[in-house]
Amino acid sequence: MVNEEYYIEKLKHRGIKPTATRLLILRAMCRGDETVSLPQLERLLPTVDKSTISRTLSTFLLNKLIHAVDDGSGSLKYNVCGDDCDCVIEHEHTHFYCECCQRTFCLKHIHVPVVQLPDGFTLRNINYVIKGLCPECTEKSRRG
Secondary structure, three states, X not given: OOOHHHHHXXXXXXXXXXXXXXXXXXXXXXXOOEXXXXXXXXXXXXXXXXXXXXXXXXXXXXXXXXXXXXXOOOOOEEXXXXXXXXXXXXXXXXXEEXXXXXXXXXXXXXXXXXXXXXXXOOOOXXXXXXXXXXXHHHHHHHHO
């Protein structure tokens, strides 16, 4: 289990004032390589109102503590960035969306492919999502 100081330092590293609510939300978001959506955070944190969670996510995004993933599910998903990440294109990684359980995972060790754009195009963001079955759902389908 990670101690409170770990979360306080993660916030301070990004210039974010560590408040009780921000620490609560950050703790709920630290789910390994699995992303979390606003509705999931609302269920995980029933004592925190939706607007507070939404404002906190905006603050986290603005200060590059988290990144957002559009996995095609209709709901943005969020994951906590590593301390060495500054959310530039070179640090973008692949995401995997499970079509069965609808979870999205960060595959941080698989960088997005480099694409040469035609003259005049400016790259600002890359969203690379692979879809299929996660290991857990693959195993269930084999037993099923």
